[in-house]
Amino acid sequence: MLYIGVDLGTSSVKLLLMDETGDIKSIVTKEYPLFFPKPGWSEQHPEDWYAALVEGIKELTKECDKSQIEGISFSGQMHGMVILDEQDNVIRPAILWNDQRTQAECDYLNNDIGREKISSYTANMALTGFTAPKLLWVRNNEPDNFAKIKKVMLPKDYIAYKLSGVHCTDVSDASGMLLLDVKNKCWSKEMLEICGLKEEQMAKIFESYQVVGTMTAGAAKELGLPETVKVIAGGGDQAVAAVGTGTVGEGMCNVSLGTSGVVFISSKEFAVDDQNALHAFAHADGKYHFMGVMLSAAASNKWWMDDIIGTKEYAKEQEAITKLGENNVFFLPYLMGERTPHNNPNARGTFIGMTMDTTRADMTQAVLEGVAFALRDSFEITKKLGVELNRIRINGGGAKSPLWCKIIANVLNVKVDKINSEEGPAFGAAILAAVGCGKYATVEEAAGKLIKVIQTTEQDAAVVELYNKKYDVFKQLYPTLKEMYNKMV
Numbered sequence: 001m002l003y004i005g006v007d008l009g010t011s012s013v014k015l016l017l018m019d020e021t022g023d024i025k026s027i028v029t030k031e032y033p034l035f036f037p038k039p040g041w042s043e044q045h046p047e048d049w050y051a052a053l054v055e056g057i058k059e060l061t062k063e064c065d066k067s068q069i070e071g072i073s074f075s076g077q078m079h080g081m082v083i084l085d086e087q088d089n090v091i092r093p094a095i096l097w098n099d100q101r102t103q104a105e106c107d108y109l110n111n112d113i114g115r116e117k118i119s120s121y122t123a124n125m126a127l128t129g130f131t132a133p134k135l136l137w138v139r140n141n142e143p144d145n146f147a148k149i150k151k152v153m154l155p156k157d158y159i160a161y162k163l164s165g166v167h168c169t170d171v172s173d174a175s176g177m178l179l180l181d182v183k184n185k186c187w188s189k190e191m192l193e194i195c196g197l198k199e200e201q202m203a204k205i206f207e208s209y210q211v212v213g214t215m216t217a218g219a220a221k222e223l224g225l226p227e228t229v230k231v232i233a234g235g236g237d238q239a240v241a242a243v244g245t246g247t248v249g250e251g252m253c254n255v256s257l258g259t260s261g262v263v264f265i266s267s268k269e270f271a272v273d274d275q276n277a278l279h280a281f282a283h284a285d286g287k288y289h290f291m292g293v294m295l296s297a298a299a300s301n302k303w304w305m306d307d308i309i310g311t312k313e314y315a316k317e318q319e320a321i322t323k324l325g326e327n328n329v330f331f332l333p334y335l336m337g338e339r340t341p342h343n344n345p346n347a348r349g350t351f352i353g354m355t356m357d358t359t360r361a362d363m364t365q366a367v368l369e370g371v372a373f374a375l376r377d378s379f380e381i382t383k384k385l386g387v388e389l390n391r392i393r394i395n396g397g398g399a400k401s402p403l404w405c406k407i408i409a410n411v412l413n414v415k416v417d418k419i420n421s422e423e424g425p426a427f428g429a430a431i432l433a434a435v436g437c438g439k440y441a442t443v444e445e446a447a448g449k450l451i452k453v454i455q456t457t458e459q460d461a462a463v464v465e466l467y468n469k470k471y472d473v474f475k476q477l478y479p480t481l482k483e484m485y486n487k488m489v
Contacts, residue, residue, distance in 0.1 A: 001439070002064060004057065004072040005430030007237070008049060008156045010034065010096065015056045016426035017064065020439050022450035024423065025064060030056040035093065040100040043093040046082050046158045053159055057223050066225055071211075071433035072163070074234030075241065075425035076156025078176040081134040084151040091145050094155060095134045102133035105140070109133065109178075113194060115276065121190045123182040123272050123280040124175075127343070132178035135195050146196070152179075153203055156234055161203075164213035164231040169203040172239035172289075175281035180205075182282055183270045208235035208243075208284035209435040209443055232436030235284035237425050238264055238291060244428030245393050245419055246451035248285040249444045253389050255375060255408065255416075256424075257398030261297025263340075263378040265290045271385050277341035278381050284432065285443040290385070292340035292378025297371050298398035300333040300349070304367045309360070318368075318403045320361035324410060325466025329353045329362045330474055331370030332481070341377050342478060346485045352477065368404050369467075372411035373474040379412055380475075391415035393453075395422060402457070409459040411467045416457040421450075 002025070007014040012031040018024050030052035035043045061069065079097040084090060095101070109118050109126035119125055126133055131154070139146040153161065154177070157169045174180040179195070179202070181188040187202050206212055211230045220227040234240060238256075242264050247254035249266055256262040268287045272280045283289040296303075305314055334347035351366065379389065392414050398404055399418065409416040421427050431446050440446035 001070040001437070002068045003070060003430045003433035003437070004060065005075070005426040005428065005433060006053065006072065006156070006159065006234070007075045007425040007429060008077060008159060009237070010077050010098070013049065013052045013056055014426045015053070015060045016423060016430050017060050018427070018430040018434070020434060024427070026060050027423070027426070028056045028060045038101075042096040042099040044080075044096060046090050046094050046155070049155065049159060050162050054222055057225070061225070069225055069229055071230040071232055071437040073232035073429045073433035073436060074156040074160060075237045075429045076154060076159075076173060076234065078154070078173055078236040078238070079129045079131050080155040081131050081138075082153040082155060082158045083138070083145070083149045084153065085148045086150050088151070088161075091148050092138075092142065095137075097129045099134070100128050102128045102137045105133035105136040108136070109194070118178070118191075119272065119276055121188045122178050122180060123270075124178060125276040126178055130176060130178040132191060132195055135197065139196055149197075149201055151203060152197065152201055157203055160212060160231055160233065163215055163219045165216045166213045166231075167203040168206055168212040168233055170206050170208045170233040170235050170284070171282035172208055172235035172284045174205060176236055176279070180282075182280060182288075185282055206233040207286050208233050208239065209286070209432050211436050230433070230437055232433050234429055234432055236281070238262055239281065239284040239289065240428035240432065241424040242266065242289065242428065243284050243431050243443055243447060244421065244424045244426070244451075245395055246447040247393060248283070248447050251387060251389065253392040255392050255394045256396045257297050257371075257394060257404070258396035259297065259299045261294040261371060261375055263292040263375055265382055265387060265389070267387065273381050273385055275341070277343070278378060284428070290382060290387070292381065294333065294371070294374045294378075295337060295339050296333050296335040296349070297375075298396060300331070300335055300371055301367055301398065303335060304364065314401065317361075317364050318401065320359075321365045321403060324407060325463045325470060327362055327365045327369060327470075328355070329358055329366040330477060331366040332477055333367070333370045333374050338374075341381060344482070344485065346489045347478070347482075348485055348488060350477070350481060368407050369411065369470070370474070371398075372408045373471055375408065376411055376471060377475070389414055391417060393417045393419055395419070395424060405457045409457045410463040411471065413459055413464045415459065417453040418455040420452045420454050
């Protein structure tokens with residue numbers, strides 16, 4: 001049988017066709033526009049997502065036996081606000097995860113209502129990207145649109161609705177709305193009241209691997225697929241990407257070294273850190289996860305190489321770096337502000353420690369190490385929650401650098417594994433479809449059978465000790481510079 005995984009991203013939708021053995025038969029990507037009506041605003045038309053999906057699925061399945069397609073599931077850009085009216089028409093363009101218009105609403109939630117109270121309802125604090133502040137913004141600035149709301153949905157849930165006719169969401173994606181009682185996996189009555197919403201305006205909640213329905217006759221005809229195709233709920237992009245890397249079950253960790261950096265830790269138990277520095281979300285495997293996000297990971301190296309040094313020879317620049325743990329130059333990778341653990345948009349990228357004998361290689365090494373140290377900030381918080389990690393899986397563009405993997409292994413004092421698949425969210429969505437259709441009993445079983453470690457980078461005890469001393473310096477730099485950052489704005 002065949003399974004479709006859909007990764008609904010910010011700039012494009014990626015579709016993947018997989019059989020039950022995990023063999024990928026076809027991949028198709030379709031782009032759609034992104035709109036910036038005002039500085040700091042970011043919007044898309046949900047109708048564009050669906051149009052791209054229809055075109056992409058037709059191309060994806062043109063060579064296969066469509067009768068063999070058993071299920072479809074989704075990974076979706078998180079936090080986006082999709083609101084539908086009485087006739088299930090989109091009321092206004094979706095406000096996306098990277099939209100920054102809701103600072104006043106976040107201040108209201110965190111300060112007037114109170115961060116501790118918000119956290120007790122949702123396990124998280126308010127951030128500008130989350131959905132609840134967006135709904136408050138609509139209530140405050142577009143009251144006519146707010147009055148029309150019949151259903152509140154997330155981006156991938158709109159696609160699932162268009163295919164199945166069911167207003168649905170899943171626990172992992174809903175965790176990022178600031179409307180879900182994450183621990184109990186139900187809508188928070190307190191948060192709905194704060195936002196002026198009723199529970200009937202919210203979608204029905206499913207686990208990520210559960211079937212929400214089958215193709216409607218209209219959708220099946222439009223796509224050229226059987227009406228028997230099962231629609232499986234899917235999940236938020238990071239949770240589904242974790243499924244695609246096998247980061248499921250107890251105490252598994254994946255580091256995504258992409259434009260941003262994500263530390264994703266799966267857990268069978270629910271927990272929240274005192275400062276809400278880590279996101280505490282439900283996982284697509286039916287359990288929970290912690291997530292730390294740094295905003296400029298591989299982006300920091302790209303900036304240094306492309307814009308400052310002016311080269312695309314990334315590997316060549318790293319050839320001169322041979323002595324790990326001995327560099328006296330530090331780099332704080334806060335080029336776009338920082339999220340975990342500082343939650344400070346005013347933080348800035350900073351080099352410190354240069355002398356007359358500092359070399360270009362020292363600066364390059366400092367960038368790679370600065371990102372690794374910033375990832376360790378998230379690791380230190382997980383230790384306080386009682387989570388001990390001795391190995392991680394790594395993916396993303398930065399993971400192509402053996403040197404960077406070696407630095408991360410020693411800074412974090414873990415073994416670093418690379419796996420047999422780099423498709424992440426789309427592959428994870430296809431796995432969820434296979435689980436939902438009963439091919440595998442659990443997400444954990446499916447990941448164990450389909451995902452294999454192909455390479456491991458191990459740490460060196462002596463280098464680990466050197467980096468421990470360097471990290472002790474690094475972690476003091478941000479508190480020392482914080483007030484200066486705020487004065488620069």
